[in-house]
Amino acid sequence: MTYTPSQTVGPYLSIGLPWPDGPDVVTEGVPGAFRLHGVVTDGAGDPIPDALVETWQADPAGRFDHPDDPRGAVSGFRGFGRCPTDDSGRYWIRTLKPGAVPGPDGAPQAPHIDVSVFARGLLHRVVTRVYFADEEAANATDAILTGVPENRRATLLAVPDETGYRFDIRLQGDDETVFFAV
Amino acid sequence: MTTADRLVVPGYRRDDADAHPPLRSPDYKSTMLRAPSQAPLLLPHTLTEVTGPLLGEGRVTAADSDLTRHAGGEAQGQRIVVHGQVRDSDGRPVPDTLVEVWQANAGGRYLHKWDQHDSPLDPHFTGVGRVLTDSLGRYRFVTIKPGAYPWRNHHNAWRPAHIHLSLFGRAFTQRLVTQMYFPDDPLFPYDPIYNSVPEAARHRMVSRFDLSATVEEWALGFEFDIVLRGREATPMEES
Numbered sequence: 001m002t003y004t005p006s007q008t009v010g011p012y013l014s015i016g017l018p019w020p021d022g023p024d025v026v027t028e029g030v031p032g033a034f035r036l037h038g039v040v041t042d043g044a045g046d047p048i049p050d051a052l053v054e055t056w057q058a059d060p061a062g063r064f065d066h067p068d069d070p071r072g073a074v075s076g077f078r079g080f081g082r083c084p085t086d087d088s089g090r091y092w093i094r095t096l097k098p099g100a101v102p103g104p105d106g107a108p109q110a111p112h113i114d115v116s117v118f119a120r121g122l123l124h125r126v127v128t129r130v131y132f133a134d135e136e137a138a139n140a141t142d143a144i145l146t147g148v149p150e151n152r153r154a155t156l157l158a159v160p161d162e163t164g165y166r167f168d169i170r171l172q173g174d175d176e177t178v179f180f181a182v
Numbered sequence: 183m184t185t186a187d188r189l190v191v192p193g194y195r196r197d198d199a200d201a202h203p204p205l206r207s208p209d210y211k212s213t214m215l216r217a218p219s220q221a222p223l224l225l226p227h228t229l230t231e232v233t234g235p236l237l238g239e240g241r242v243t244a245a246d247s248d249l250t251r252h253a254g255g256e257a258q259g260q261r262i263v264v265h266g267q268v269r270d271s272d273g274r275p276v277p278d279t280l281v282e283v284w285q286a287n288a289g290g291r292y293l294h295k296w297d298q299h300d301s302p303l304d305p306h307f308t309g310v311g312r313v314l315t316d317s318l319g320r321y322r323f324v325t326i327k328p329g330a331y332p333w334r335n336h337h338n339a340w341r342p343a344h345i346h347l348s349l350f351g352r353a354f355t356q357r358l359v360t361q362m363y364f365p366d367d368p369l370f371p372y373d374p375i376y377n378s379v380p381e382a383a384r385h386r387m388v389s390r391f392d393l394s395a396t397v398e399e400w401a402l403g404f405e406f407d408i409v410l411r412g413r414e415a416t417p418m419e420e421s
Contacts, residue, residue, distance in 0.1 A: 001271045003201040004386050004408045005379040007361040008210075009346065012294040016284025016310050016346060019241075043215040050296075056234060056354050066233035068191055068353070080235035104226040114230050114354050121212030123203040123378050125357065127225070148223060171216050179218050180225035181197065182355055 006124040011050045013118065014084045018052070022082040025055065025095035032060070034164030036130065037092035040085050040117065043172030047089025051119035053169070055081040055093055055130070057112070062099030097132065103143050110138035110145060114182075117169055126179045130167050133157040152178050193227030193414045194355040195271060201386075203378035210374040211335050227355065227414075234354040238280040238314045246312040249283070249325035257307035259288025259326030261401040264362070264389065268319040268349060270412035275319030276356075282348040283311035283323060290329030290343075299331050324401065330369055342369035342376060349408060356410040363388045364404065 009017070026033050036055070040048045058064055059077035066079075081093035100108035113130040131145055139145055145153060155177045158165035170177050205217035225231065250257045268276040286292045286309060289301035293308055307326065315321045328343050344361040351357065363376065365388055370376055376384060386409070395403025 001269065001273055001409050001412075002383065002386065003198055003271060003411060004358065004360050005383050006202045006358060007346075007379075007387065008212075008375060009348075009359050011296060012284070012292045013346075015292060015294055015308070016282050017348060043219070046215075048216070054357075056230065058230065064229060064233040066236060068233050069229060070191060078235065079233075080237065101229050103228055109228065109230075112230065116354075116357055118359060119216060121210070121214075121216035123205055123207060123210070123213060123217075123375070124197075125359065126205070126218060126222075129225075144225065144228075172219050176218055176220055179220070179222045181222040182225045182227075182231055 008120060008123050009052065009118045011120040013050065013052055013120075017082065017118075018084045019082065023093045025057070025078055025081040025093055028094065030096065032096050033094050034097075035092050035094055036113070036158060036165050036167055037090065037163065038166050038168040039089045040091065040119070040169045041089060041171065045173065047085070048119055048171070049085055049087045049089055051085040051089070051091070051117060053083050053085070053091040053093075054116040054118070055095070056114045057095065058098040058101050060096050060099050062101045062108075100138070105143060107141070107143065108138075110135050110142035112142075115169075117171070119171075122171075126171065127182045128169065128177050128179050129156055130158045130165075131156050132165065133159045148178050191229065191232050193232060194353060194411045195414055197411065200380055201383045203380075207374065207378040210378055231354045234352060234356065235350055236278070236352065237350060238278065242280065242312045242314050247323040249285075249307065249309065249311045249323065252306045252308055255306040257287065257326050258304050259307075259329075261324065262327050263322065263324055263395050263397060263401050263403045264345065264406060265320065265322035265392075265395055265403070266406040266408060268315050268321065268351075268408045268410065270351070270356070270410050272412035274412065275315075275317075276351055276410060277315055277317045277319055279315045279319075279352065280350050281313050281315065281321050283313070283325070283345060285309045285325065285345045286328040286331055288326050288329050290331030301329070301331070327364070327402075335374060340369050340372070342367040342373050347408070349410065351410045358408070358410055360408070361387060362406045365389065365391055
């Protein structure tokens, strides 16, 4: 069977997609919780106020609350976050750092979060991955991250700051974020 | 390393350039500064990609699948029933998956601060709905037929009537947002968003009038089946 084609979310995505608790992968006050946040910008460097950022990740033990995790489902960790950008192009989610997940070769991957970006002007979502700049040792052996050209790798690193980690998403242009075909 | 850590689960089929629009589609002007200029890198399907949020329980009520009633009254416009089946590309139904819906009202106006189209809002219509597929992947919601509306992409640009649909499937790889159109819309030839999709695939975004789903003296029926990506044909073996 043939796929249903993708279409843009359009400028009015915030009618249908945001949830009040969308950014709360974990609720406020959970030990270890931090804000992953940043700005989504276009090829002119301007913030995009009509985008939606979605995240999917393992829990701190590296498990997914999903029947296809062969190690057994772990209940209670939603793993999913979503946040529309505000008028300044900013998004945020509150989450925990994921644990190690086995990679394609069986070796553990560095902690990472899968990200989908939707927006007016994006006819299909674009997908990227958040890695953590303070996980140097794990990042150095991650098969996927080390497969990214070295001069573009930094676009995938969330940088620690006072509230958690900052991860900006540049859809186009100089220092364009690395996107993946998933 | 334990056996479980070495377990490799089957991946999903890759996206198909014959089905989806290119991100850079010059006739749709907003793509020009937003489509990435670099080719995407191939991401292997690890556990992160073959799992995904299984949402809906506790998030969807029966009232969420009827968009025609709001704030104590009924929405203006042509009442319609939209139904269909969500399957993967191997033909397997996708059960218990969340379908999110949003749309303009009968006059082509969205309930959004940026929509300045000179057409009235409807106090009894928000344009938001949600529904879960059943055990056979079927969904059904009731709404009103959205109107066409003008946009500023080019001179005298009008979007054909459409309903936005967002689906999660069972895995990160299956996430899809699309638009459902109505049969024989005269605006199709002029719409750069509809036409961004390869010609042979465009009909998959168009619903079918369905007399069997039409409710006598109440609402017209439209059928819209949705196909998400299926599993890889030859799963990788456990090492």
